[in-house]
Amino acid sequence: MNKQFFQSDLGTMLLFSVAILTMPVWLDPVGANYPDLLQKFAIFGIFAIGFNILFGLTGYLSFGHAVFLGVGSYTAVWSFKLLSMNVLPAIMFSMIIAGIFAIGIGYLCLRRSGIYFSILTLAFAQMSYNMAYSVLTPITNGETGLQLSSQDPRIVDNAFSDAVVEGLPSTNLFGMEMSGYPGFYFCAVLLIIAFFFSLRIFRSPFxxxxQAxxxxxxxxxxxxxxxxxxxxxxxxxxxIYAGLAGSLLAVTDPLAGAERMQWTASGEVVLMTILGGMGTLVGPLLGVGIIKYFENIFSSLNSNRLHEIFSWLPDGLEDFVVTVVSHFVGEGWQLTLGLLFMLVVIFLPGGVMEGIRRTSTVIKNYNAKRSQNKEAVTAAASKESDDGK
Amino acid sequence: MENNSTENNTVLNISNVNVTFGGLHALSEINLQIEEGKTHAIIGPNGAGKSTLLNVCIGKLVPDTGTVTLDGEIMTGKLPHEINHAGMVRVFQTPEIFPEMSILRNMMIPAFAKRDGMFKFNAFTSMADEKEIEAEAIHVLQDFGLVDQMHHHAGSMSRGDKRRLELGMGLIQHPRILLLDEPTAGMARHDTNRTIELLQSIKERGTTKVIIEHDMHVVFSLADRISVLAQGRIIAAGTPDEIRANPKVQEAYLGGAEI
Structure with missing residues (x-):
């Protein structure tokens, strides 16, 4: 009965919600419990879940999904500048505009499949990136990136309050500031909703x-x-998922730059999805977790910190180990990520999720064998005792 | 809408179809009428153009000249999914199934096609109908003896089972006309007999069929009419008895041997 419950929608959602909302607790031991990183987990989680709906279900590999991330961010910042610092309209507009962009780009790119589709999306992404950098400067503020300023009209906000705010206002949800932990919980709730929709899509006839x-x-x-x-x-x-993720990036840190649309950003979400397991529900989230963890934690390890970690080794050996390992952390974190990615793709084509599935099968088989052996032993024992009589 | 072809009970009308590949005449002036409820076999040696003819019917290939009409409606130039919706369904020679999906889902996909193959936004209604379609799929799987393994991956089935699944996927769409491309090729004898029984039971339901077959045992136990294709031309047509007696056919295809 328990197993059935956890496989039902309600059970899955409950388990998932608890896991996400308690992230600050269970990520504490690995040093990942600070709001900035947690927000990134949730935001890129939404991005990857959305990407997986396209890539995981239909097999169409888009190399330009960062466009929608960028569009979402720009729209959100414009909403902050023109309308209100409230995050709800920003998110709504971002999703709508990203959706419109997706209709246009998708309509053109989906005329081809396979590698041609990927190249077309990549071309669109690079085009948008370059346009955001140059010709569209009035909208995107080019190299500097789009930022808030104290001269912004903010029509809605100014209509309802006369209070003069010192410095730049911050994003808020009806007065609750969207930075730190409140920001994380806001993103987490949206992640849970996004996951629910993705779950429904995965399990629906659509x-x-x-998949067919x-x-x-x-x-x-x-x-x-x-x-x-x-x-x-x-x-x-x-x-639209990517647009939502982009707007949340702006919600937690209200500025938008063209580099958000660069091909490396598109490539990152592909890496996340493949690393975690494409076509699985939680795989992309695991991929996000691993990559963001490496990016933020591994990259901040320096040789002093390494000396502390390996201080239990004999002196000569300690220096040697630290020298070797230091190439893989700090500046070299991408080297570790690359190696990990290679290992996963070669040995676990289905990503981390396949690893988990294989391990659970091994354990299940082992348990089944053991209980079988036990039965055999007890059967033999009872037979012996019968013979003894 | 009444028109001539339905009055004559002609379901499928292939008229004056020509197909050339480069300089090769794959099909020359093919004229063929398939009557309602009949099983029409097309036989002929390898490379005679049998599969090309089916490709023309389902819109995989556009003929140089000529038209294919189904119930008086022109099919030539339509897209494959539109032709399918008009009621022309093909069962492929090499099983074209969805190997990564379960057998049950393989059966459900074509059952969904009639309702929302053309795509509409029906996220809510489709949830409700899912059970109904699943029940229908299970019913067909029962007929085909595949219900025990319905949760297995379709890719792991034996070749014979795949072909039966393929046939079921055609039937669940309740086609106006079913095109069968060598339904028993490469099957063991008992599988062949089982398939013949299945096809005969379909015949009782009155489904119109075009069947391409090499196995004369199958052809003569199922067909009402036979057309013989050789080098892209129809060289003979008639009832099984007429074809058996036709000396031209014996020379071209049956190698002069008595059947």
Whole structure:
């Protein structure tokens, strides 16, 4: 009964919500309990979940999803500048604008599949990045990035209050400031909602059809499905997720720069999804966790810290180990990430989730064998005692 | 809408179809009428153009000239999914299933096609119908003896089972006309007999069928009419008895041997 409960939607959501909301508690021992990093976990979690709806379900690999992240950020900052520092309109507008961009880009790119689709999305992303850097400077403020300023109109805010604020105002949800832990909890709640929608999509007939498109698109056509609207819907949904993630980046830190749209940002979400396990529900989140952890924690380890960690080793050996390891942390954290990524792709093509599945199968088999052996032993014992009589 | 072709009970009308690949005449002036409720077999040696003809029917290939009409409606130039919705369903020679998905889901996908293959936003209604479609899929799987393994991956099935699944996926769409491309090729004898039984039971339901087959045992136990294709031309057509007796057919295809 327990197992069934955890596999039902309600059970999954309960388990997931508890896990996300208690992150500050269980991430404390590994040194990842500070609001900035937790916010990043949640925000990129939303980004990766959305990306996985497209890549994991339909198999269409987009190399330009950072566009929607960037669009979301710019829209949110503009909403802060023009309307209000309240985060709700910012998020709403970001999702709408990102969705519109996704319709346009998706409509054009989905005319091709496979590598051509990937290249087209990449081309769009680079185009948007360069435009944000140069010609669109009035909207994006070019290199400097879009920032708040004290001269911003903020129509709605100013209409309702006459109070003169010293310095720059901060983003808020009806007066609650969106930085630190409140910011994290706000992102976490949105992550939970985003996860719920993704769960519903995965388990719905719509998700089933997307999986069938991934499995055999030609057959899908001869089975009577017009596949392109299905693909476009998946593309737009994942674009909206990315827009939401982008707006949350602006909510927690109200500035937007063009580098958010760069191809490295698009590549990062691909890495996250593959590392965690594409096409699985929680895999992308694990990928986000691993990559963001490396980026923030591994990169901050320096040789002093390493000497502390390895101080239990004999002196000569300690120096040697620290010299070797220091190449893999600090500045070199990407080296470790690259090695890890290679290992996962070579030995666990299904990502970390496949590793978990394999381990659980091994344990299950081991337990089954042990209980079988036990039965055999008790059976033999009872037989002996019978013989003894 | 009444028109001539339905009055004559012609379901599928292939008229004056020509297909060339470069200089090769794959199909020359093919004219073929398939009548309602009948099983029409197309036989012929390898490379005679049988599969090309089916490809023309389902829109995989656009003919150089000529038209294919289904119930008086022109199919030529339509997209594959539109042709499927008109009621023309093909069962592929090499099983074209969804290997990563379970057998049950493989069966459910084509059942969904009729309702929302054209795509509409029905996130809420589709949830409610899912159970109904699942029940229908299970029912068909029962008919095909695949219900015990329905949660297994379709890719792990034996070849014979895959072909039966393929056939079921065609039938669950309740087609107006079913195109079968060598349904028994590469099957063991008892599998072949089982497939013949299945096809005969479909016949009783009155589904119109076009069947391409090499196995003469299958052809003569199922077909109402036979057309013989050789080098892209129809060289003979008639009832099984007429075809058996036709000397031209014996020379071209049956190698002069008595059947």
């Amino acid at each position: 998700g089933m059809k997307l 498109i991934k499995s055999n698109q030609t057959r899908m056509r001869y089975t009577g499905f017009n596949t392109r609207p299905y693909l476009l819907t998946a593309f737009v949904i994942s674009g």
